[in-house]
Amino acid sequence: MIADEQEMAAMMAAAQKGDAGMYRALLAEVQLWLERYYRKRVAPAQLDDLVQEVMMAVHHKRATWDPTRAFYPWLAAIARYRWVDHLRKVYRSAEDELGDHDAPEDSKEEAVMARMSLERLFVHLPEKQSEVIELVKIEGLSIAEASEKTGQSESLVKVNIHRGLKKLSALVEKAE
């Protein structure tokens, strides 16, 4: 079970003061949280790299968490930002299929987490954009394959990916 908001905020506040033990505990929780957060929206083969990247971002930007504000929305904003960046850069290899990781959420703050989920970003996209982003950027299909599967022309697939990613990056903090 992942620590709740209050525990995470307390650990982060201690980490900002230089408490390495608390920081170690915090990072372990952050790692678990990120793995859960990304599991349906990142190919398994790329999950480790992305989680690692976000943990380093958390480390370098730890001063940007304001102790008077909640911890998880801060972490989720960084996680979303890095994820959109990741979608821009990475094409998944075709053999890495997403597994079904629909394990039940065990956190007490499930409702709060749901508001910050990656799904919340996708619901703001037109279906044509979310569909091709999912197929090409997450499932690793080529533009031609995505075009065939969706019935969109190849140039439309490219345009929809471009527009969709642009929209996603504008929604990082807004969509909840």
Next chain:
Amino acid sequence: MNRVPNSLIDTLASELEPVQPIRLWHGMALVALSAVATVILVELLDGLWHGIVQGRASGIFFIANGMFAVVGAAAALAVVRMASPSVGNRQDGARWSAGMLALLPISAGLMLGVGGLYSAISSDIYGLDCFLAGTGFGLVTPAALVLWLRRGAPVSLSAAGTLTGLAAGAIGSFAYGLACPIDTIEHLAIWHTAPVALLAVVGRYAVPPLVRW
């Protein structure tokens, strides 16, 4: 699931040093200082208009410059907040205040009509100077805001850029407005508002590469 090597956690924990958490008021103090510096620069280079304290300024002078000050403060506050990211952050205040500022050119347009606006633009011999001065004095604030954003972790880069430009233009126009004795609605609505629109567009494209992380 525990796939990230624990060595990463060990490394990061071993590098841990105390940090001073980012504080909203630090950012606002930085913006306030840059705004004061801008006004001082205006006084040194152009001299503030003494008519303001002698009761010679019109009502629209105070309304327009008050609007610039409010838009500048609202946009700067939004930018300062964006350095500390959070799902749920919104910049509605800055957007509404920018909408409020649009009332100036809209009012001028309704009062003068297209022909009147054209005539006001072409006959105002000081207009271009005011536009250039407002834009130039507007460059102090973005320096402070970009520094602040680079220290932070902005995740909405386009919005951060636009709002930085909006704050820059509004504070620049406000500061230069204290030196400009032309207090007609057409002059203020055109030549003092244009730097705000211009710098917002410039900020949208120029700031994101500077603050990307």
